[in-house]
Amino acid sequence: MYKSLHFKGDPDLTNDASLEELCQMLKSSKTIQEIRLDFEKCTKISDKGFRMVRDSLKGHHLLKKVRFCLITSMALGDTWKELITGLGRFSLMRDLGINLGGNCRTRDKGVAAIGHALKRLTGLEKVRVDFCRCCQITPEGIMKLNQGLKRLTKVTYLFYNLFGLKKVMNENLISLNKALTRYTLLKEFWLILFGCNQVTDDGVETIGERLIMLPQLQKLTLYFYGCSLTDRGLGLLKEVLGELKLLEYLQLDFGGCEKITDKGLASLGELLKGLDPLKEVKLNFGSCPQITDEGIKSLSQGLQELNQLEKLSIRFTGCEKTTDEGMGSLSEALKKLTILQSLSLSFEECLKITDKGMESLSGALRELALLQILNLSFGECNNLTDEGLDSLHQSLKELTLLEDVDLDFTECSNLTDTGLVSLSEGLKNLNFIKNIRLNFAACEAITDEGIQSLGEDLMPLLYLQSLALNFDQCSDITDDGLYSLSLSLKGLKLLKDICLNFSGNGNITDSGLNKLGQKLKRLTSLQTIKLNFDECEQTSDEALSALSASLSKKLPGVKVAI
Secondary structure (H helix, E strand, O other), rough: OOOOEEEOOEEEEEEOOOOOHHHHHHHHOOOOOOOEEEEEEEEEEEOOHHHHHHOOOOOOOOOOOEEEEEOHHHHHHHHOOOOOOOHHOOOOOOEEEEEEEEEEOOOOHHHHHHHHHHHHHOOOOEEEEEOOOOOOOOHHHHHHHHHHHHOOOOEEEEEEEEOOOOOOOOHHHHHHHHEEEEEEOOEEEEOOOOOOOEHHHHHHHHHHHHHHHOOOEEEEEEEOOOOOOOHHHHHHHHHHHOOOOOOOOEEOOOOOOOOOOHHHHHHHHHHOOOOOOOEEEEEOOOOOOOOOOHHHHHHHHOOOOOOOEEEEEOOOOOOOOOHHHHHHHHHHEEEEEOOOOHHHHHHHOOOOOHHHHHHHHHHHHHOOOOOOOEEEEEOOOOOOOOHHHHHHHHOOOOOOOOOEEEEOOOOOOEEEEHHHHHHHHHHHHOOOOOEEEEEEOOOOOOOOHHHHHHHHOOOOOOOOOEEEEEEOOOOOOOOOHHHHHHHHHHHHOOOOOOEEEEOOOOEEHHHHHHHHHHHOOOOOOOEEEEEEEOOOOOOOOHHHHHHHHHHHHHHOOOOEEE
16 A cells, blocks of 8 residues: 655646546555645646545545645636645644745635644644745735644744745734744744845844744744845844854845845854854855945854854855955855865856956865865856966866866856866866866857867766756857867766757857767767757758757657757
């Protein structure tokens, strides 16, 4: 007899009739303890189909875990409400997840139904409610949900997503605050208020009052992207989070909070100094235009105290006042994080960063001997030149444990073949590398010479499993460059996934596509092939179709997207 059941609908095929087999299976096995029903984008299911599912769940008294995925504009009507309310019968349930992301017809009655069901599921330990972009939900509906959450006392995991609900206000956080009063066992909490622009510092203060009373909390994620926060809100968080002495994972997103200044970053820097147990930190300050080097320096002073930190991610995308000085401060902090295993930094659109900043960062990277994952994004940093990539190349040579590298230099217009050659020489020494993603889109000075060198340096990487290369709008690349790259792939016997983007390259022809296809067909380890040659004026639709058909025939079971 089944103990678990996972059904994933097909948006094109799943309808009321096709659900009959699922319902028969549910009716015939009453020992099921875990059910996962994924109806994402299955718009052909009517009330009748959901009524059948609802009725087939009757009698499943052993259910402990339920996941419903009902994403994207489904006309669920009252049946969805009845289905959720019926969950209250399952007194043994410990884990409930409901995802209605993008379902623009979800209204307060549906949310209230979830709240009503929660009142009866007092044994729940894990709760996940996702209303991402459910734009019809009002503050009144959220209040009803929170009333249900208030009845729970055993919750250790709570995921609460109100992404894009612009009607959400500080008052909704007050009712959530009351619900959290009884969550003394909570170990992991996700609160996503992305785009809830009516949430202010007062809302942060409300949530903070309850967070300080959660002594068991180990993982915390707070998304305030696009909320109306100021430095006061960050100061309040400093006072609250500093009391969470067991915190090991912290993710804070302040992207788009345009009123945050260096003072706010100074508060976070002080906060971090007192959170010694932290092993992973993710921070987003993208599109916070008032942040300067001084703020980054204050934040870095806190980061350097985290001697147990293993993973770090920081985004300064669009912080146009950031210069090499700020990168220098951050680099000095990184040097002290000697057990760091994963690093992700984004300085996209930070137009004042130059090779000097890259040199500082590269010097810090050389100190991170345990680094396994490296993700750097410098898109549109037009003052970077080949000299900056040469500095990075020197660091890569020494990071021998790297398994995953993602480097983005989109629209760095001063980069040429010289920089790509230098960078690829650093990559060829990474004997344990499994995943490489390089983005040089719109770096128009790159030609066949750079592509050929890159291909040659990929050949020794025998453990490579995933390769993604983006040379979109690099119009001087021709069939010769594409062919030299394809030749290098033949020795990569473990390669599973390949993604190549050469769109907008007017010198690539049908002949180049044919030669690439001939080489790819020999890579029997491949599972996924994604190729983009849009707006390549000398390629034909017939050649692209032939390439797709040829690959699909020669490599059956491989997912091909062209």
